[in-house]
Amino acid sequence: MIKSIFQGVKAYGGSLKLINTLGLWKYFGIPTLISILTALIIGFLSWGLSDNIGSFISKAWPWEWGAETFNTISSFMGAVIILIIGFILYKHIVLALSAPFMSIVSEKIESHLIGSQAPKSNTSNMGLLLRGVKINVRNLFLELLLSIPILLIGFIPVIGIISSFLLFLLQAYYAGFGNMDYTLERHLSYSESIRFVKKHKGTAIGNGIFFMLMLLIPVVGIIIVLPLSVTAASTETIRIVQGYENKKK
Numbered sequence: 427m428i429k430s431i432f433q434g435v436k437a438y439g440g441s442l443k444l445i446n447t448l449g450l451w452k453y454f455g456i457p458t459l460i461s462i463l464t465a466l467i468i469g470f471l472s473w474g475l476s477d478n479i480g481s482f483i484s485k486a487w488p489w490e491w492g493a494e495t496f497n498t499i500s501s502f503m504g505a506v507i508i509l510i511i512g513f514i515l516y517k518h519i520v521l522a523l524s525a526p527f528m529s530i531v532s533e534k535i536e537s538h539l540i541g542s543q544a545p546k547s548n549t550s551n552m553g554l555l556l557r558g559v560k561i562n563v564r565n566l567f568l569e570l571l572l573s574i575p576i577l578l579i580g581f582i583p584v585i586g587i588i589s590s591f592l593l594f595l596l597q598a599y600y601a602g603f604g605n606m607d608y609t610l611e612r613h614l615s616y617s618e619s620i621r622f623v624k625k626h627k628g629t630a631i632g633n634g635i636f637f638m639l640m641l642l643i644p645v646v647g648i649i650i651v652l653p654l655s656v657t658a659a660s661t662e663t664i665r666i667v668q669g670y671e672n673k674k675k
Contacts, residue, residue: 427628434602434632437658445657448538453531454653457524464519465648472508513597514569518562521604524652525558526551528608532660539664549611557616561607565600572596598634605633605659613667626666633659
């Protein structure tokens with residue numbers, strides 16, 4: 427899986443050149459606007475809710491001694507929880523709503539790479555949107571479910587330090603999952619796509635690692651994250667799918 431992770435990251439190397447060569451920037455306009463608006467909305471909500479969550483956590487300490495210290499810790503914990511949930515929600519909302527536009531990008535990349543017309547999607551724009559929502563709602567639920575025990579691990583002395591690393595990898599996996607599905611939609615059914623990504627989870631993690639790191643870049647990150655990550659995911663997924671389909675034949 428380590429090799430696949432590096433392959434997923436390496437795919438970003440030619441993304442910018444490929445976008446310029448194929449003139450794909452025009453397809454990223456609306457998704458980029460969706461990305462910016464989603465980030466702003468979640469950012470404002472997070473700012474307002476972090477204190478409330480911190481206050482709620484602080485009520486777990488009923489004693490007066492140490493209350494001030496616990497309140498400080500609670501405020502910090504509230505901010506961390508909101509930040510994690512915000513990242514998760516942002517990612518899945520943007521990936522779901524961008525499906526109709528990113529499917530076109532993936533198709534054009536595939537046609538360029540295979541030297542002939544890529545398989546056309548049999549799904550309407552509304553169908554693509556619904557599939558994107560279905561995939562990302564599923565992934566959102568699973569990611570939140572898996573994040574809870576990982577967050578709890580963070581409170582355990584010594585081994586708790588791996589909590590942040592595991593959360594990062596988990597978020598990366600589901601980010602890569604969403605990016606890969608823009609290509610898989612033309613080749614595999616919903617259930618087949620889930621099995622495919624599970625089999626190639628290293629590729630998803632590799633793509634998602636760079637996706638998550640780009641979001642850490644103020645302002646610029648939310649603008650460039652989709653163009654680069656979708657292009658990288660498409661090139662790597664197409665490479666795997668072509669071999670996958672040849673084996674089926």
